Amino acid sequence: PWVACCRRVCLSWIGADWIFLMLLGVALALLSFLMDIFIFLFMDAHRFLYHLSDSNVMLQYLTWITFPLLLMLFAAGFTQMLAPQASGSGIPEIKIILRGLMMKEYLTLKTLVVKVISLVCVLGSELPVGKEGPFVHFGALCAALLCKFMSFFSDIYKNEARNLEMLTAGCAVGIGCCFAAPVGGVLFSIEVTSVFFAVRNYWRGLMSSVFGILIFRLLAVWNKEEETIMALFPTKFRLEYPFDLQELPAFAVMGIACGFGGALFVYLNGKIALFVKKQKAMKNFLLTNCFIYSGLVSVFISSLTFPPGFGQFMAGQLTQRESLISFFDNRTWSKEGIVEDFHPDDHLSAWKHPQANVFIILSVFIMMKFWMSALSITLPIPAGSFVPVFVIGAAFGRLVGEGMATLFPDGFETEHGVHPIIPGAYAVVGAAALTAGITHTISTAVIMIELTGQIRYGLPILIAVILSNIISQSLQPSIYDSIIRLKKLPYLPELGWGHQEKYSLHVEDFMVRDVRYITLKSTYRDLLKILRTGNHKKLPLVKSEDSMILLGSVERAQIRRLLKQHAQHLRDLVDEERQH
Amino acid sequence: PWVACCRRVCLSWIGADWIFLMLLGVALALLSFLMDIFIFLFMDAHRFLYHLSDSNVMLQYLTWITFPLLLMLFAAGFTQMLAPQASGSGIPEIKIILRGLMMKEYLTLKTLVVKVISLVCVLGSELPVGKEGPFVHFGALCAALLCKFMSFFSDIYKNEARNLEMLTAGCAVGIGCCFAAPVGGVLFSIEVTSVFFAVRNYWRGLMSSVFGILIFRLLAVWNKEEETIMALFPTKFRLEYPFDLQELPAFAVMGIACGFGGALFVYLNGKIALFVKKQKAMKNFLLTNCFIYSGLVSVFISSLTFPPGFGQFMAGQLTQRESLISFFDNRTWSKEGIVEDFHPDDHLSAWKHPQANVFIILSVFIMMKFWMSALSITLPIPAGSFVPVFVIGAAFGRLVGEGMATLFPDGFETEHGVHPIIPGAYAVVGAAALTAGITHTISTAVIMIELTGQIRYGLPILIAVILSNIISQSLQPSIYDSIIRLKKLPYLPELGWGHQEKYSLHVEDFMVRDVRYITLKSTYRDLLKILRTGNHKKLPLVKSEDSMILLGSVERAQIRRLLKQHAQHLRDLVDEERQH
The missing domain is CATH 3.10.580.10 (CBS-domain)
Structure with a gap:
């Protein structure tokens, strides 16, 4: 009898909430960590081959474009043949699922495996796409699979409503593990997937996220990438006097500009997707077309970023991660002698050019990356839009910051001394504001704070993010809603918070x-x-x-x-x- | 005709959501700012009188106890005679209201005025109580009154369900303006008041909070309190290598201890409240009794904190604000020569004692403040429990941190150098964890981060807060639920997130x-x-x-x-x- 009793206790213990949440956290942390390793491996291989063939420019060009082309063709073919539902970011579909319409094929083990492998290839090919959307999908997938697995131990996991709650937690953990941002991740996943939310799910998500991120960052420490647990992109801006009150209008204007930019991005993305759809309908060779299309885009984009070619005017050799680190740099590039001093081995040297100054390179970078990202996320591959837009926003912020530093070279004077302008802080604000503009969320501000590990610019970030939201929400739907409309998924539009005329709308109308x-x-x-x-x-x-x-x-x-x-x-x- | 049209547009414009949210933010920012001014005025007057009479210890003692006694008697009498519903923190009642049971008398202008005046007196008397709970109430009050006012302009403000949503936003702004913590404030108000919430309310709250806090901090700058917009309690811990991995267990143990401490606080508070209730029922002289009780408690507490008396062993002369600033100090007090060097004019000199070392003073401080706070919040006056517990938690953290610094005087060695332990960071973690233990919220972590303006300790704070929650939730209800039970307010207990057996509970059971x-x-x-x-x-x-x-x-x-x-x-x- 005591064996049976012990077994029962053991089983109920295994079925407990917190075991599930910990397992979920560990699973996603491992996934995030391993994927990062393989992505860096691909990128390093690409760089290695590129530098190996530096005797001949033609050969170098071929190496530069062939490597991503092969990865892209593999990713596109693999996705389309095995699990077409793995393409895109997955957030629109998760949004539909969390509103009660179960789209079963989106939550299978096959989808997970295909999406993970394809995403590694796509990100390894350095296409300007991100991994945040797919990680929301991974989170939901892991939660769904774990629910299925746990239902062997506890009957409670057969309750559909409860499993849907667990999916919500999964989404939060996914995004949290992707950015090492527990609070921001939970809030972001709530904002993009839900209309109403249970506070207990917020707790579940946060608990699982914290555990997952702890593992994720510990793995980085054990792998000797970091000395101790730190933010992913730690900034080192001064703690005293972070910004002057006279800089607030500049932050606000930047927020408004990012709102317009975000709306433009969503509009552009929609137009491209519609155009491609028409072409597809004409040809009716979905699989071949898909191959040709992905390949063409890959060759086109990598040709433009080829460092000795046009790439020299847009810092083409930098990966997204390297660009971000350079934008958050604590120096003022427009000051005389700073850019000239960048060491050629340093990533920052990508912004140094004998003919063009840093303003021109930044502007070209922003313009090129803008349409490249809008184009890339329409490809039939797993791809998120958060990170590329984040990079573009940071570049825009850096541009504004450098402009401000040129306008006010001595900074602002107060009783206690002179405080120069920090262009890196503008990059932080710009990145948060532009991402907020396309996703229609406020929590990008929190993600930004957790990602950089500094909160001294909290208020400017929040102000810019809110202004960007106001502008972009009144112009365009969010990128996710736009994709839902394009894909014609079943969906009830949101009431929003500014539309008071809807309160007097009745069914009879x-x-x-x-x-x-x-x-x-x-x-x-x-x-x-x-x-x-x-x-x-x-x-x-x-x-x-x-x-x-x-x-x-x-x-x-x-x-x-x-x-x-x-x-x-x-x-x-x-x-x-x-x-x- | 165009006059009518213009008028209509104007009115609908005034009725718009964002106008309401801005007005709400401004109202609460002004309230918070003005209240702070008067509170400091009272405290300064108290100090001034105390120092004026330093020729005679007896006279000094009388000054020390009479001033708070008068303020307390006034506050208690004023509240009890005009608006007894203004006493306490108000969070329990707001919780009931937001669940649909309208307790009208709690949302009147009279309650607001009485509560503001009484709270200023209570906080001016330096009783160990806080203003965070009352500010949630103020937020809801301002929102309710503003709704009434706005209904002249727009019919939409006659919609009860929508006004309830506005109350939610009001709560968020109240707590945000109190701590200058927009995100933490919104999350805290959601956690303590709601079970389910709409994402649009989260947006409303955040937008209004950010605007309110901008005004609140701008007022501080214009009033020459600050040079620029900064956090309320900015810390200056090192940005590189914030903590070693070997310190994580210490943070975790502290979180668990804070969980037990939080549960003990709620238990103690409940016992005191029950005891007092019995006495009241016996005497049946509510008004007189109330006076005597408040007066006695005030005299008792201020006698103990009298600086030349017992107060010298518990840093009695420090206000809550000064204690907090000293706990977040970036030096290690237990190191030789540090405490001895404190300047007599500095607040930190309160921790310097010729006979007792800093550990003894901190321990006495924690023990005394613990029961004093638990006792004070049972008084029939407006009083919150958040801030006093926050101070106790910070003291506990400082004690643990100083202990760690004594145990590992050289800190932790890595390849890149030696990293000493920062006891101030332990104070930050302790404050968040103990507050989490009594309020059963996770967002205290976010409030802490925004309050100190540093996020490098984000992960340790979150880990301690979650562990503290797990322990305290399994031992006692939150302080607000405990008060709801004591006051016998109508209330449906929450499902919680760990209680899976409740999923198989049906109505028929x-x-x-x-x-x-x-x-x-x-x-x-x-x-x-x-x-x-x-x-x-x-x-x-x-x-x-x-x-x-x-x-x-x-x-x-x-x-x-x-x-x-x-x-x-x-x-x-x-x-x-x-x-x-």
């Missing part, structure tokens, strides 16, 4: 009044008439025309079958009569 | 099966029998005993009245018959 129905006394003629005049899939059946009490619904197909049978019967009768 | 009811055919005798056997306030009326279709409910009082009338009628009949 938009309901269909001229409903076709069948009564118990309908004749075959009536049925035929209804079938001919409308094309509803289902028809309501009411008791009588006066009472209008709904008894149920009849499918169109059933009525058609009935009518056919009846017609056959009539024909048979006529035939019989003729024979007589 | 706890519903009352033996329901007393009246049918349409009930006789007077039946009614009398029902009244005698049960004591339900309302009785259901069903169609018949077989169908059991519910028609409505009848109040007990109505039935009693009916029976009385009937009895009277019968008596009259009998009398009439006799007369005949």
